[in-house]
Amino acid sequence: MKLFLKRNSTLVAMFLLIILATIFTDGLFVSPRNLTNLARQVSINGILAVGMTYVILISGIDLSVGSVVALSSIAVGISQISWGWSQYHLLGMLLSTILGIGVGALCGVFNAYWISKHKMTSFIITLGMMVIARGLALIFSHGEAIAPMSEELQWMGNGYLSPTLSLYLIGVVLVVFMIISFRSFFTKSIMIFKPNEKGEATLSSILIMAGILFMAYVFFNYRGLPIPVLLLALVAGGAHFVLTRMTIGRYIYAIGGNPEASRLSGVPIQKVTFFVFVLMGVLSGLCSVILTGRLNGAMPTSGQLFELDAIAAVVIGGTSLMGGIGTVTGSLIGAFMIGILNNSMSLLNVPTFYQMVIKGLIIILAVFVDSKNRD
Amino acid sequence: MFTEKNEVILKLQDISKSFGRVCVLSSISLEAFCGEIVALVGENGAGKSTLMKILSGVWPAGSYEGEFFTHSKLCVFVNPSQAENAGISIIHQELNLIPELSIAENIFLTKLPQKTWQVDFEKLYEKTQSLLNKFNLKLSPKTLVKYLSIGHKQIVEIMKALAVNAQILILDEPTSALTQKEIVFLYKILRQLRKEGVLCFYISHKLEEIFELCDRLYVLRDGKLVYHSAIPETSPTQVISAMVGRPLQRLYPHRTSSQGAKILEICDLTARDKKGKSILNHMSLSLHKGEILGIAGLMGAGRSEFILTLFGASDFNITGEVKIDNRVIKIHSPREAIEVGLALVTEDRKLSGIIPDRTVSENMTLSSLRQLSRKKIIKHDQEESLVQKFIGQFKIKTHTTQTRMRTLSGGNQQKVLLARSLLTKPKVLLLDEPTRGVDVGAKAEIYELIHQLSREGVAIIIVSSELPEVLNISDRIAVFNAGELACILSREEASEEKIMFYATESRKPMEKVA
Numbered sequence: 001m002k003l004f005l006k007r008n009s010t011l012v013a014m015f016l017l018i019i020l021a022t023i024f025t026d027g028l029f030v031s032p033r034n035l036t037n038l039a040r041q042v043s044i045n046g047i048l049a050v051g052m053t054y055v056i057l058i059s060g061i062d063l064s065v066g067s068v069v070a071l072s073s074i075a076v077g078i079s080q081i082s083w084g085w086s087q088y089h090l091l092g093m094l095l096s097t098i099l100g101i102g103v104g105a106l107c108g109v110f111n112a113y114w115i116s117k118h119k120m121t122s123f124i125i126t127l128g129m130m131v132i133a134r135g136l137a138l139i140f141s142h143g144e145a146i147a148p149m150s151e152e153l154q155w156m157g158n159g160y161l162s163p164t165l166s167l168y169l170i171g172v173v174l175v176v177f178m179i180i181s182f183r184s185f186f187t188k189s190i191m192i193f194k195p196n197e198k199g200e201a202t203l204s205s206i207l208i209m210a211g212i213l214f215m216a217y218v219f220f221n222y223r224g225l226p227i228p229v230l231l232l233a234l235v236a237g238g239a240h241f242v243l244t245r246m247t248i249g250r251y252i253y254a255i256g257g258n259p260e261a262s263r264l265s266g267v268p269i270q271k272v273t274f275f276v277f278v279l280m281g282v283l284s285g286l287c288s289v290i291l292t293g294r295l296n297g298a299m300p301t302s303g304q305l306f307e308l309d310a311i312a313a314v315v316i317g318g319t320s321l322m323g324g325i326g327t328v329t330g331s332l333i334g335a336f337m338i339g340i341l342n343n344s345m346s347l348l349n350v351p352t353f354y355q356m357v358i359k360g361l362i363i364i365l366a367v368f369v370d371s372k373n374r375d
Numbered sequence: 376m377f378t379e380k381n382e383v384i385l386k387l388q389d390i391s392k393s394f395g396r397v398c399v400l401s402s403i404s405l406e407a408f409c410g411e412i413v414a415l416v417g418e419n420g421a422g423k424s425t426l427m428k429i430l431s432g433v434w435p436a437g438s439y440e441g442e443f444f445t446h447s448k449l450c451v452f453v454n455p456s457q458a459e460n461a462g463i464s465i466i467h468q469e470l471n472l473i474p475e476l477s478i479a480e481n482i483f484l485t486k487l488p489q490k491t492w493q494v495d496f497e498k499l500y501e502k503t504q505s506l507l508n509k510f511n512l513k514l515s516p517k518t519l520v521k522y523l524s525i526g527h528k529q530i531v532e533i534m535k536a537l538a539v540n541a542q543i544l545i546l547d548e549p550t551s552a553l554t555q556k557e558i559v560f561l562y563k564i565l566r567q568l569r570k571e572g573v574l575c576f577y578i579s580h581k582l583e584e585i586f587e588l589c590d591r592l593y594v595l596r597d598g599k600l601v602y603h604s605a606i607p608e609t610s611p612t613q614v615i616s617a618m619v620g621r622p623l624q625r626l627y628p629h630r631t632s633s634q635g636a637k638i639l640e641i642c643d644l645t646a647r648d649k650k651g652k653s654i655l656n657h658m659s660l661s662l663h664k665g666e667i668l669g670i671a672g673l674m675g676a677g678r679s680e681f682i683l684t685l686f687g688a689s690d691f692n693i694t695g696e697v698k699i700d701n702r703v704i705k706i707h708s709p710r711e712a713i714e715v716g717l718a719l720v721t722e723d724r725k726l727s728g729i730i731p732d733r734t735v736s737e738n739m740t741l742s743s744l745r746q747l748s749r750k751k752i753i754k755h756d757q758e759e760s761l762v763q764k765f766i767g768q769f770k771i772k773t774h775t776t777q778t779r780m781r782t783l784s785g786g787n788q789q790k791v792l793l794a795r796s797l798l799t800k801p802k803v804l805l806l807d808e809p810t811r812g813v814d815v816g817a818k819a820e821i822y823e824l825i826h827q828l829s830r831e832g833v834a835i836i837i838v839s840s841e842l843p844e845v846l847n848i849s850d851r852i853a854v855f856n857a858g859e860l861a862c863i864l865s866r867e868e869a870s871e872e873k874i875m876f877y878a879t880e881s882r883k884p885m886e887k888v889a
Contacts, residue, residue: 050380132443245753246748246751246752247748247751247752248754250737250741251754253730253733254733254737254741257728257732257733258730258731260726261721261727261730262729263688264688264719264721264727265795266709266712266713267741268710324733
């Protein structure tokens with residue numbers, strides 16, 4: 001138990017933060033309405049943090065995320081307005097989404113090409129891309145906002161699954177999770193979290209089930225499951241699976257842990273690096289669609305400092321900037337911690353400028369505590 | 376400063392040091408005089424570097440037993456700069472110069488002459504120029520070090536030591552990267568220093584150099600001083616037998632060789648680095664199923680380079696032909712090498728072997744994930760049972776399959792890496808120093824595993840700096856010398872003396888020094 005607390009210090013810190021936020025806001029913080037909003041606010045940074053986890057695990061960095069979100073967002077806006085895709089309702093929304101993700105992916109391919117093929121430092125390449133993408137966004141939009149979007153596209157940012165449907169969906173997830181944990185408890189071969197440490201694994205499983213039940217309660221009692229949150233769950237779940245269960249996940253850890261050893265062991269470093277940076281682009285594209293939908297418009301100046309929020313979430317979540325150590329779940333917790341801070345300080349009417357200072361200090365504190373708790 | 380020629384400048388008394396239970400130096404006592412060049416020889420791991428690290432303060436006082444004196448003054452060094460202040464400087468094999476700074480700045484780095492708030496460059500260049508003149512070097516003090524040849528860099532290192540009034544100079548393999556001409560120049564400078572009363576410790580594998588340059592010689596073996604003589608009174612044969620003549624323990628399993636068909640054939644393999652310097656020169660050899668080929672040679676003879684080139688892991692320009700199972704193959708990357716049936720266990724476990732923060736299981740299966748997965752999804756059950764099988768079979772001491780690799784001992788890490796390469800089911804296994812930094816017990820187990828593999832028909836190439844290891848484990852021994860294959864000895868005809876002879880024999884006629 002003690003070990004569990006020590007290993008999951010960020011999780012403990014998050015719970016402390018939740019308790020503090022609840023006390024200071026007289027319980028306003030934990031109302032289903034506020035928690036739903038919190039989840040919606042976190043989803044974009046959460047998705048980016050998942051992609052950034054992969055990037056940082058191979059000891060890279062992607063500074064272009066915010067600009068790529070803006071550029072993709074402009075592409076979505078142009079397709080909706082100038083090309084008139086907003087008239088095609090659902091089909092138009094789908095096409096715009098594909099276009100947004102495609103533009104993000106292209107930016108990712110550009111980054112990935114230089115970094116994997118020519119072994120350039122990711123810091124430099126993505127710094128360049130950051131400026132390029134922002135410039136392109138300004139060029140294509142003539143420096144102006146593009147609005148409004150079709151209702152379907154707004155749904156991507158502001159929509160909800162109906163409460164009943166949400167309840168069924170979460171129920172299915174819960175049942176599947178229980179079956180897997182149950183099996184792993186007896187065979188111990190299917191490892192969900194920390195294998196060979198049954199007590200800890202059981203505790204994790206129980207905590208997660210409690211979390212899922214809590215989510216069901218929250219979303220059912222407000223307006224249902226927000227679409228961005230659904231997307232975040234899909235992305236994070238998929239990324240977690242890839243990282244823990246698939247060969248490429250192993251390769252990602254290996255490359256970050258010891259690139260030379262990986263090369264000599266036959267790990268396809270170029271391919272993996274390429275994949276990781278393209279994935280970051282794809283996720284940036286996805287976030288641009290959510291952002292455009294939520295704002296009901298595309299702005300060339302949007303997405304600023306998104307990359308830094310994502311990096312902060314990843315680092316708070318215990319991922320080493322040197323690569324090779326870290327998890328998707330950690331980064332999710334990190335993203336939620338930043339979200340909780342923003343949300344509760346807004347509820348308490350802390351002025352924005354002060355919020356920034358406090359946020360910065362807490363990021364440093366979180367990482368400091370985590371580094372002390374490492375073995 | 377005036378120093379009497381025959382004054383004892385350095386005296387060691389009962390110096391001992393051990394790492395954990397392994398004793399690397401046991402009661403070393405010696406005396407050295409002003410104005411002589413003393414050679415220190417011994418096999419890799421005999422304790423030469425450890426001894427020199429103690430003298431130069433790298434291992435601080437308290438980490439070893441015994442004491443040593445300079446000018447009859449007890450030396451208690453906590454760090455290398457204290458040793459430097461006491462007049463002991465070491466010049467490492469890898470030079471410690473800052474390439475982007477000038478010669479003058481490098482020499483006086485820690486004691487730049489000052490005037491008010493700034494560096495007094497005039498004085499700096501003046502002082503440097505006088506040093507350069509002293510050694511007859513036609514270089515400007517302002518030249519950046521990165522433009523110097525390795526030989527000149529070495530001289531700059533020596534001048535750097537002299538700038539802090541070094542009276543005892545330790546040179547660790549100073550000629551390993553030098554050309555013949557540069558070596559001659561280095562000798563000239565060392566002789567000049569000898570005249571001025573400086574004591575030089577000269578660590579080298581190259582006996583020829585020692586017999587040409589040094590006055591006396593000490594031989595270290597297994598941490599003990601086993602032989603000492605003035606140069607004119609000894610011969611290379613005597614020195615070699617002192618270096619290697621150890622009683623052999625039953626470390627090595629009994630060998631029953633059984634060879635099959637030819638599996639690997641290398642024809643005229645030549646490798647040059649990007650600058651065109653020859654690394655491997657027209658190498659040809661072949662290997663049969665179940666055969667163990669040892670590769671012996673000195674540091675820098677091209678042994679590791681040969682293995683890396685074969686494995687597609689070097690960036691040399693390569694010509695020549697490699698055949699596996701009579702099929703000509705071209706290997707551009709380690710991944711391709713593994714596909715055609717090669718496997719490698721690297722020389723430097725930490726740098727290029729283990730992934731320290733991942734589990735034993737992940738480390739072991741890294742090269743063979745494709746066989747252990749379906750549609751890229753890892754079959755955990757199968758992986759787990761396979762890893763457990765190897766842990767049992769190789770007697771790997773680890774808590775569970777999920778223990779982090781960094782917590783294992785060197786020998787056990789090595790066994791995991793051996794398992795990693797075996798999981799790819801290789802036809803030819805390349806082992807580069809497979810028992811470096813491994814304790815004796817694990818060594819014997821690794822030898823047993825190697826033999827077992829050869830019985831199963833795997834052809835093995837093993838590079839080792841430890842001659843007894845090469846002699847006892849191999850069927851044939853290839854001796855490398857300066858990037859060339861000096862000879863191939865059969866198990867019966869090979870001996871330590873013969874190997875040493877071929878490994879140290881000069882490939883190019885040595886220039887006579889006046």
